[in-house]
Amino acid sequence: MKHSTFFWFVFPSVLLMIAFIALPIVSVVTQSLYSKHEQVIIVVENCGPFGCTQSTTVDQAATEALRAEEPLGKWAGLDIYKDRNHLAVNEVASAWVNSDGLPDFGRTLMNLPFYSAMAFTLTYTAVVTPLTIMLGFFIAIAVNSVARRLRGPTIFFSLLPMIVTPLVGSLILFWMVDARGILGTGLQWLANDPSLSVKASTPLMWAMLMVYGVWHSAPFAFIVYYAGLQTVNTDTLEAAMIDGASRWERIRYVVIPHLVPLTTFIALIQLMDNFRVFEPIVSFAAAAHATSLSYAIFNDLGGETRLLSSAAATSVLTIIFVAILLSPVLVRTWRDFGTQK
Amino acid sequence: MTIMKNLTLGTAFAALGATSALAGGHACAEGRVSIVGNEFPAIQSVAAAALECAGDTAEANLTADHQKINVAGMTGNPAEYTTAIVANSSIVALINEDVIRSLDDLVAEHGADIPQQQLITVDGKVMAVAFMANAQHLVYREDVLEQIGADVPTSYEDVLAAAQQIREAGIMEHPVGGAYAAGWNLAQEFTNMYIGTGGEFFKPGTAEVSINNEKGVEALEMMKALSEYMNPDFLTHDSNATSAEWEAGNVALMNMWGSRTGVLMDDEGSAPEVYENTKVGGPLTVGDSGVPATTLWWDGWTVAKNISDEDAVATFKAMKAGSSPDILNDETMSQAVWLMEGFQPQEVNEGVLASVAAGSTPYPMVPFQGLLHTALGDNIADYLQGNESAEQTLADIEAAYTAAARENGFLQ
Numbered sequence: 001m002k003h004s005t006f007f008w009f010v011f012p013s014v015l016l017m018i019a020f021i022a023l024p025i026v027s028v029v030t031q032s033l034y035s036k037h038e039q040v041i042i043v044v045e046n047c048g049p050f051g052c053t054q055s056t057t058v059d060q061a062a063t064e065a066l067r068a069e070e071p072l073g074k075w076a077g078l079d080i081y082k083d084r085n086h087l088a089v090n091e092v093a094s095a096w097v098n099s100d101g102l103p104d105f106g107r108t109l110m111n112l113p114f115y116s117a118m119a120f121t122l123t124y125t126a127v128v129t130p131l132t133i134m135l136g137f138f139i140a141i142a143v144n145s146v147a148r149r150l151r152g153p154t155i156f157f158s159l160l161p162m163i164v165t166p167l168v169g170s171l172i173l174f175w176m177v178d179a180r181g182i183l184g185t186g187l188q189w190l191a192n193d194p195s196l197s198v199k200a201s202t203p204l205m206w207a208m209l210m211v212y213g214v215w216h217s218a219p220f221a222f223i224v225y226y227a228g229l230q231t232v233n234t235d236t237l238e239a240a241m242i243d244g245a246s247r248w249e250r251i252r253y254v255v256i257p258h259l260v261p262l263t264t265f266i267a268l269i270q271l272m273d274n275f276r277v278f279e280p281i282v283s284f285a286a287a288a289h290a291t292s293l294s295y296a297i298f299n300d301l302g303g304e305t306r307l308l309s310s311a312a313a314t315s316v317l318t319i320i321f322v323a324i325l326l327s328p329v330l331v332r333t334w335r336d337f338g339t340q341k
Numbered sequence: 342m343t344i345m346k347n348l349t350l351g352t353a354f355a356a357l358g359a360t361s362a363l364a365g366g367h368a369c370a371e372g373r374v375s376i377v378g379n380e381f382p383a384i385q386s387v388a389a390a391a392l393e394c395a396g397d398t399a400e401a402n403l404t405a406d407h408q409k410i411n412v413a414g415m416t417g418n419p420a421e422y423t424t425a426i427v428a429n430s431s432i433v434a435l436i437n438e439d440v441i442r443s444l445d446d447l448v449a450e451h452g453a454d455i456p457q458q459q460l461i462t463v464d465g466k467v468m469a470v471a472f473m474a475n476a477q478h479l480v481y482r483e484d485v486l487e488q489i490g491a492d493v494p495t496s497y498e499d500v501l502a503a504a505q506q507i508r509e510a511g512i513m514e515h516p517v518g519g520a521y522a523a524g525w526n527l528a529q530e531f532t533n534m535y536i537g538t539g540g541e542f543f544k545p546g547t548a549e550v551s552i553n554n555e556k557g558v559e560a561l562e563m564m565k566a567l568s569e570y571m572n573p574d575f576l577t578h579d580s581n582a583t584s585a586e587w588e589a590g591n592v593a594l595m596n597m598w599g600s601r602t603g604v605l606m607d608d609e610g611s612a613p614e615v616y617e618n619t620k621v622g623g624p625l626t627v628g629d630s631g632v633p634a635t636t637l638w639w640d641g642w643t644v645a646k647n648i649s650d651e652d653a654v655a656t657f658k659a660m661k662a663g664s665s666p667d668i669l670n671d672e673t674m675s676q677a678v679w680l681m682e683g684f685q686p687q688e689v690n691e692g693v694l695a696s697v698a699a700g701s702t703p704y705p706m707v708p709f710q711g712l713l714h715t716a717l718g719d720n721i722a723d724y725l726q727g728n729e730s731a732e733q734t735l736a737d738i739e740a741a742y743t744a745a746a747r748e749n750g751f752l753q
Contacts, residue, residue, distance in 0.1 A: 046461075048429070085745060301409065302409050303715035305709070305749060
């Protein structure tokens with residue numbers, strides 16, 4: 001292809017990517033480096049239906065001048081990244097010096113919002129990603145061996161968890177695991193403990209969030225694998241059958257090698273998605289037990305006073321961590337691409 | 342969308358009340374009117390009457406997430422929303438961002454008949470017009486208290502004693518309720534309790550937080566003692582879930598919003614045994630400070646700064662009509678403690694009125710209170726779950742607040 005043809009061919013996509021991906025990231029990075037101006041606080045008298053009280057308010061006229069001078073805000077550099085609500089550099093350093101052994105240091109670390117959010121996010125990603133891939137693979141194998149006439153409805157039902165809106169799906173599960181819900185009561189009966197409550201226990205809440213994560217994203221792995229299964233070379237399969245390979249051996253030596261590139265693709269997407277776990281934490285009202293980086297961003301923007309710079313800093317940290325997490329898979333893809341040439 | 346559905350419902354019945362004032366439904370204000378606000382029956386009535394006045398082009402977006410969108414929706418020029426319905430906590434963000442205008446001139450010209458007690462003034466300037474009052478107070482089951490032979494509790498210590506008796510009598514395993522969901526609700530309960538101990542949130546005249554003291558510990562300890570008598574899932578129970586527990590007959594004592602008691606006392610959603618015995622008490626106290634452990638709230642409307650004078654006048658007139666005495670009728674009278682003239686207190690309103698009469702403290706209208714509220718909501722659950730000491734939790738809250746306040750320019 002001529003260079004100019006190629007250029008004009010990709011030009012629209014490049015333009016859209018710059019407008020909708022690159023520029024917003026630049027804007028978020030910029031935002032995270034600035035904090036708000038010093039607010040001029042004055043004491044005033046506020047009156048209302050319950051009488052008058054002495055209170056404080058922001059002196060708008062005085063703050064206006066500061067705003068006009070530096071419309072972006074006050075240059076903060078990396079201060080916001082380093083403060084206690086993010087990387088907590090000083091707190092971690094002093095905990096390292098003062099803590100009484102590693103377990104004590106760990107406890108101090110888990111008491112900092114960023115690190116406790118990371119602990120859950122990473123555990124969630126590490127558990128949910130492989131389970132999703134395995135479950136999706138088994139569903140695909142199972143559906144592929146269903147009689148052709150029944151396949152349509154089976155596929156539809158297998159995809160349901162992904163079709164259902166995440167918030168609704170997790171709400172349904174949330175009600176079912178309530179101490180008085182069907183799953184919650186079932187668990188109490190199984191454990192022979194009438195006071196057992198999933199929502200009151202941190203480990204059970206984590207387990208429930210992960211079960212939900214697998215349930216929700218397994219259909220994605222399934223549909224990708226199912227599409228892959230349709231392209232498995234039937235000649236090879238028949239040859240293996242003639243050679244006396246069992247069903248398991250055919251899957252192990254013919255199907256799985258064929259599907260490995262798809263696994264890379266699913267892992268890539270799932271790592272990204274799982275690292276940004278968010279909806280189940282909101283709809284399970286799980287914030288007391290588990291938070292994630294995305295939840296922290298939501299929390300910063302949802303309070304009565306919005307913390308835009310803090311949310312921006314957490315967003316940038318999320319992007320950096322997703323990039324780190326994906327780097328092995330990306331390197332592998334790059335290598336595969338190289339060898340194919 | 343639920344917003345649209347609720348509005349249609351709201352419009353349906355508000356039309357009954359509002360048309361009388363409108364001489365056959367003619368628009369009473371000329372200009373653009375667009376409302377954003379919280380979503381509960383009283384606000385729906387106000388918005389519906391205001392829309393009726395403002396004519397066909399007016400819009401209202403009522404949602405529980407109003408405070409996530411009102412600042413953004415009023416920052417542009419012209420602002421998307423010409424008015425935001427706010428409370429004493431949420432008006433602060435609008436004042437901080439300088440997106441609402443002073444109503445002095447509009448009140449002088451078009452609102453001379455608005456009673457003084459409805460005007461919210463900050464530093465002498467009218468910033469909002471309040472139309473209702475709200476507070477949290479005791480809600481109790483009369484039959485259960487009779488069974489154990491206890492008086493109606495007036496303090497949290499009484500509540501604990503009664504709860505102990507109810508549990509020992511085998512009537513209920515978890516007799517105490519409360520909106521203790523981690524986040525805003527939990528922070529609100531701490532705010533009530535800390536005010537009840539006589540504590541001050543900040544060093545006077547500064548943005549420096551000061552809750553890590555024995556009063557903070559006392560407030561946390563009382564919350565933990567109460568949570569021992571709550572459903573183990575209490576950290577996931579917001580006001581809605583707590584109300585549902587009540588209607589299911591699982592709870593006998595709780596601190597609840599006045600604006601929600603109407604739902605508990607009507608004959609929908611619960612058995613006669615529950616709703617007939619649901620009674621409201623006054624605000625509860627904690628310790629011996631004598632200050633009720635509750636906060637007073639008003640809900641009112643504002644006018645956006647970044648709109649034309651014509652639209653501001655139209656918005657003012659429409660909202661004034663929406664919160665005029667004319668909207669009071671049999672249907673709306675029990676929806677809230679209205680501040681307008683002609684309001685006749687109903688049985689469900691007694692709790693809020695008792696809270697006002699007891700001299701409760703209004704929720705602080707302080708620029709950085711919202712940041713502290715967020716920090717409280719994020720950290721208290723750690724203590725209630727027994728993960729750390731009360732002092733550690735209070736220190737965490739102070740540190741989280743300080744970092745946020747520094748980023749927002751309140752602290753250096």
